[in-house]
Amino acid sequence: MKKLTALFAALVMSLAFISSAAALDTLSAVQKRGVLRVGTASGYMPFEMKDTKGEIIGFDMDIAKRMAKAMDVKLKVVNIDFDGLIAGLLTDKFDIIIAGMTLTNKRNLRFNFPDPYIWIGQSALINKKNADTIKSYQDLNDPKYTVASTIGTTGEFTARKLLKKAKYVAYETQQEGVMEVMNGKVDAFCYDMPYNAVAMQKMGSDKLVHLDKQVTQEPVSFAIRRDDPNFLNWCNNFVLVIKNNGVYDKIYKKWFESNDWLKELQ
Numbered sequence: 001m002k003k004l005t006a007l008f009a010a011l012v013m014s015l016a017f018i019s020s021a022a023a024l025d026t027l028s029a030v031q032k033r034g035v036l037r038v039g040t041a042s043g044y045m046p047f048e049m050k051d052t053k054g055e056i057i058g059f060d061m062d063i064a065k066r067m068a069k070a071m072d073v074k075l076k077v078v079n080i081d082f083d084g085l086i087a088g089l090l091t092d093k094f095d096i097i098i099a100g101m102t103l104t105n106k107r108n109l110r111f112n113f114p115d116p117y118i119w120i121g122q123s124a125l126i127n128k129k130n131a132d133t134i135k136s137y138q139d140l141n142d143p144k145y146t147v148a149s150t151i152g153t154t155g156e157f158t159a160r161k162l163l164k165k166a167k168y169v170a171y172e173t174q175q176e177g178v179m180e181v182m183n184g185k186v187d188a189f190c191y192d193m194p195y196n197a198v199a200m201q202k203m204g205s206d207k208l209v210h211l212d213k214q215v216t217q218e219p220v221s222f223a224i225r226r227d228d229p230n231f232l233n234w235c236n237n238f239v240l241v242i243k244n245n246g247v248y249d250k251i252y253k254k255w256f257e258s259n260d261w262l263k264e265l266q
Contacts, residue, residue, distance in 0.1 A: 024093050026224065026231040027071075036068045036075055039094035041082035043173055045198040046255040047100035048079075051264040059255040060098045063117065066247060067098075070238055081172070083152045086110060089223060096235075097223035100192070102154045112228070113221040114235035117248075121214025122158045123193040125200060127181050127211050134188070137215045141165045143189040148177045155191035158216055163190070174199070182207045192218075194256065202262055 004018055040048045040060060048058040056077055068075035072255070078094045085097050089111060098212050102120075103113045124137050134140060140147050141163045149155035151170040160168060171177040177189040178199050189196070193214050200210045224231050242248040255261065 001169060004028060024225060024228045024230060026228050027234055030071060030073055030095055030153075034073050035048055036064075036073050037078055037094035037098070038064045038067075038075065039078045039080065039085050039088050039097045040064075040099040041085060042079050043175060044082075044100050044192075045174075045195050045202070045265075046261070047194070049265060057261070057264065059118075060100060060250045062254070063242075064098050066242060066251075067238060070241075082150070082191070085223075089225060091225070094198045097222070098232075099121060100220055101133075101223055102156075103219040103221045104154065110226075111223050112226050112232055113219075114232055115222055116219035116221045118220045118252075119199055119238045120192050120194055120218055120220055122190060122216045122218070123196050123214055124206050125178060125181055125189045125191075125196050126187060127184055128207055129184070130187055134211070136213065137190070137211055138189050140190075143167070146185075147188045148180060148186040148188055149190045150174050153191070154218055158189040162215065175203075178203055178208075179192070198262070199260070201259060202265065227243045 003245045007027075008125070042048045042050050042055065042056050043112055044058075046058050048056055051057050052124055055218075056079055064077065065075055079086065080087065080088055082099065086107070089097050094115075096097060100106070103116060105114075122137075124140065126134050134145075142164050146167040146169060147159050147163050148169040148171055149159050151172060156170055159166075163177070167168055171180070174191060174195060177186070180186045181189045182203065193212060197212065200208045224235065239248075
């Protein structure tokens with residue numbers, strides 16, 4: 001009886017393992033569905049943002065289109081707030097996050113990151129009236145200054161870590177933070193350098209100064225659910241292929257070495 005009980009228990013555990021593994025076979029699920037569901041958070045130039053037609057465009061969206069094409073499936077973009085992306089992935093609202101998300105050890109505890117597809121760093125936008133006294137990111141580390149970033153981002157983490165003496169304010173969106181600098185309500189907006197560079201061109205080069213020396217080097221990656229080695233392998237090889245066949249360079253130049261796309265924005 002004990003042997004039968006042990007065998008039954010082992011069978012149940014094996015079936016549970018098989019069932020779990022099947023549930024996490026994202027590649028098979030995507031191919032069966034015929035649709036790749038990508039979670040993102042528009043508003044992060046030039047990675048994902050809305051154009052004049054209300055469609056989401058950007059560096060990440062072109063990467064996502066190529067990913068769906070490589071899978072021979074359609075693309076469905078699920079646009080939500082950035083701080084809801086992790087929960088959305090874990091509850092299967094989408095298959096992958098492509099949202100300019102920085103790979104951090106804390107985030108990596110909850111889900112998996114394939115190898116980074118781009119590296120970025122933090123910089124700061126300041127009001128032009130402070131240009132004579134604030135020459136670097138480190139100059140903001142002073143009680144007389146108020147700095148801001150977007151809640152839950154590495155911009156916030158970096159500002160809180162490196163600018164401990166300054167007052168800190170968190171905003172829900174990047175646009176709100178930049179506008180508050182332009183209006184003089186905060187002294188600096190600390191965020192990813194690509195976004196800050198574009199924001200200055202688009203929103204207020206006459207009122208802003210970009211302190212464009214990066215103070216960090218951050219790996220940006222896709223995010224997928226844990227225990228899905230086949231999808232992790234596929235994502236790594238997808239990036240490897242597009243970086244070696246010219247596709248990645250073409251997309252990069254379009255969004256980072258040209259500003260022609262600015263006229264398409266809302």
